[in-house]
Amino acid sequence: MAPSHVLRCCQRALNWIPVLFINLVVGWSYYAYVVELCVYTIPNNAERISYLVIFHIFLTMFVWSYWKTICSRPAAASKAFGLPRAEKELYEREERAETQQEILKKVARDLPVFTRTAGGAIRYCDHCQIIKPDRCHHCSTCEMCVLKMDHHCPWVNNCVGFSNYKYFVLFLAYASLYCVVICATVIKYFIKFWTKQLPDTHAKFHILFLFFVAALFFVSILSLLSYHLWLVGKNRTTIEAFRAPVFINGQDKSGFSLGFKRNVAEVFGDEAKYWIFPVFSSLGDGLSFVTRLVHIDPEQANSVLQHNGKRPTVSVTMESGP
């Protein structure tokens, strides 16, 4: 086996450490809550059962959305974004960057691509050999171009993008609610232990740590959740928040924003009944997006909107960019 291959395998194994850490913490929290708190500490049967029911509901939603975020393969661009064979040969033979750009421009004319590099060039990935769809970025960890890439998250050992962004936001939301449930139900016994109203057993330390760990996780997750909810409302990815997308007519950080309601629907879908569950309900195909199509060739704009199954009228009702 080549040394580089061994190294890559080791790296892949190491990448699972943060996921393992989260799972160990959740596993321990389960033991501490169910066994040490509910079985050994809570004397009242009705209280014990109601705590266990609420705890298991939030745990299920949290673990479900967490594993959906981990297991969803990042969405890749379709074959249509690759260069046709003749153009590819021409592109590879060509050494001058300007002529290569001409080849890319010719191919991109038939694609729903509105964003450009900072220098105004067509966004092309040499590694994946595709014209990058709007909002798509190459992830060096996943070694592929990921549709509507948000960021590569080590805590889920996966890219967060078009295929799992909804799951990721739900994971953050349910993780914070899981912590809230633990803190809110544990605090009473936490105080009782420290005011010596309960016998001094080893459960005391589990309950003490359970409260502190849940509170600590809640504070850190809440800031991340608030940030992502803000991004959803603005229809912006983390990458776009740091570097505004460049359109044919220049940079526009709100280029994909279609109004709050529509922005939320882009991630969570049109039907409210699916919003709280980690099932796929995001709108579109991740390859093309409705933009605030200002100063863009109306023919190309209309073909993109039809491709998306969205009404072309959107393009004329958009406010103008900065």
Ligand SMILES: [Zn+2]
């Ligand atoms: Zn790529």
Ligand SMILES: [Zn+2]
């Ligand atoms: Zn990645």
